[in-house]
Amino acid sequence: MKRFYAIGFALLLAFDTLNLVCFKLAGTHALPVEMNLAWALRVFSYPWIYGAVVGYIGAFVTWMSLxxxxxxxxxxxxxxxxxxxxxxxxxxxxxxxxxxxxxxxxIAIVAGIACLAVAEGDEGEHDVVPA
Structure with a gap:
C-alpha cells in the first residue's frame, strides 16, 4: 500500500505542477489580456493551455483514486x-x-507533511486487531 501512496502522490504532484506551470506559460504567451475573441483564440493557439487541461484532469482523477x-x-x-x-x-x-x-x-509545508505521515504511520502500528 505504501508503494500505491508513493506513486499516487508523485503522480498528483506531477499533474498539479504541470497544470500550474502550463497555465503560467499559456498566460504569458497570450499577453496582453483582452476580453475578446481574438485573445481567447490566442490562448487556445498555444499548446500550453492543453497541457494545463491534461494536468488538471490528471490531478482530479489521481486525487479521487487516492x-x-x-x-x-x-x-x-x-x-x-x-x-x-x-x-x-x-x-x-x-x-x-x-x-x-x-x-x-x-520548509514548513514539507515538515508538516512529514509530521502527518509519521503520525499516521505510528497510528497504524498501534492498531489492535481483535482476534
Whole structure:
C-alpha cells in the first residue's frame, strides 16, 4: 500500500505542477489580456493551455483514486506539495525570485507533511486487531 501512496502522490504532484506551470506559460504567451475573441483564440493557439487541461484532469482523477484509500489528513497535506514544486520550477524556468519567506514556507509545508505521515504511520502500528 505504501508503494500505491508513493506513486499516487508523485503522480498528483506531477499533474498539479504541470497544470500550474502550463497555465503560467499559456498566460504569458497570450499577453496582453483582452476580453475578446481574438485573445481567447490566442490562448487556445498555444499548446500550453492543453497541457494545463491534461494536468488538471490528471490531478482530479489521481486525487479521487487516492481518496479511496489514503488517510485524509496526510492526503490533503501532501496534495499541497505543488506549492513547493511550482516555486522551484518558477525560479528555474521563469527566473522568478524566491524570497527567504517563501523558502521558510516551503520548509514548513514539507515538515508538516512529514509530521502527518509519521503520525499516521505510528497510528497504524498501534492498531489492535481483535482476534
Amino acid at each position: 481518496l479511496k484509500h489514503a488517510p485524509i489528513g496526510p492526503a490533503f497535506a501532501a496534495s499541497h506539495m505543488e506549492v513547493v514544486s511550482v516555486m522551484v520550477l518558477s525560479y528555474w524556468v521563469f527566473n522568478e525570485p524566491v524570497t527567504p519567506t517563501q523558502i521558510v514556507g516551503a
